[in-house]
Amino acid sequence: MVSDERVPDWWRGLGLPGLIDLHVHFLPERMERRVWEHFNRGGPLMGGGWGIVYEWPVERRVERLRAMGVRTFPALAYAHKPDMARDLNAWTLDFARRTPGCLPSATFYPEPGVVGYVRRALEDGARIFKVHLQVGGFDPRAAELDEVWGLLAEAGVPVVVHASSVPVPSGFLGAEPIGGVLRRHPALRVVIAHLGMPEYGPFFELAARYERVALDTTMAFTDFSERGMPFPARLLPALRDLGLAGKVVLGSDFPTIPYPYAHQLEALARLGLGDAWLRAVCWDNGSAMV
Template identity: 75%
Template structure:
């Protein structure tokens, strides 16, 4: 691309030069205000799962954040929330579904947790129009292979909706946030449309293998290739051919983690552009692949 990305104001000219109608970002967070304040405090100050943390770039009122996405040209995005204990999912789903209903461009999103009634709750939000789900195995502290979730995975595989899943060991290794539990889940439910957050960083290779092996498994780019990520968890050069092939095959989608990021939104796009994998790859990642899912 001839256009360099240094600030958010340059983003629309960038995607227009690619011939795109805008951007689709499948890894965006909006949360109930009290929970959002706690999340921001956690990122800003660090903690058990965050080390020293980082300053949240877009710690703005919700209306200003929605406006910024519109200014950037992000035409579709979810309000990803995720439960970390029993009794949370239904309330979060009520909030995210209502937020989507009153926010242009926002995809109806939902979450779930292994608890009594989980199948009924997932069925309810699907019937209400949920288009995308989010779970975080590390924060939730559960194994996706737990028998309680088996009928839920079956339902979601049949529905074909994407599930953004944080399944890698960052920021803290251990538990079920690693490749093998997800591999076991896919052996049992090979038709799941999983979207592996952060390209599986730092366990890139095993998660790339799952994307190659299973037709509906994709990966999102959230925070990968940015200066922040490359300092501590650089993307391995030997996976560049696979990254190119998977992107062109519809298996890599744009994610940002907006607003909870330590850099301007434009930097995520610049990080993808400077990979020099070609305009067609960038077009696929920033629009086409996600448009086929949602």
């Protein structure tokens, strides 16, 4: 596989009806421009940043996902300060309503009223949430969020949590802060973004310990990530077992990636973990979760 155009042939060869990608971003235009500027510019800890392959108008990006056979995807947004999440939720839920195949998604932040607007998002159909502990700079164990985590655990709705130190170390990162939440809410359906890169081991332990904790593949195993944060070979057996047990799901970070979408799939295939593993990761596990 060398191009996005060949992606449908790839998943058809596995006997799949398409792909389910649980780590895709669509954002309000002004916010999206700022995110893209950040990644294009980079900084002291990110080097010179990276060129975004899919810095395209929204309609063209949706069409590319459809052309590749990505049947289900969210428009993950995340709040990095108070008084953002309500508006973001209104936008992402509306985007899902007018975009076939898009999962209704929402976010939250530790602030007054958070329980109310998370409950409202669930009532409005949110099926997946996203929080970014690095960008948000907040402790997931904050008292304001305890009832929120309980609501989400009861609803069985997955929460994609960026809890590791990629691309820059800051905030309440590592397995311990989100692990503290899981100790209080062991039924919570957490999806650890980027397989917990580069702190792979501790996050794999969380996935093994808690029945409803999973990992997404976002940017993992790609040439870009392997140069600086290589996946440890010792964890390949665990990766295989977790994937076959329903605990690894496809994620891409589309569109904010410095390589074609097809390369993420190519990187998964070259692990050599077998077609059953690829079918589980690219469709079955995500389908069972959402």
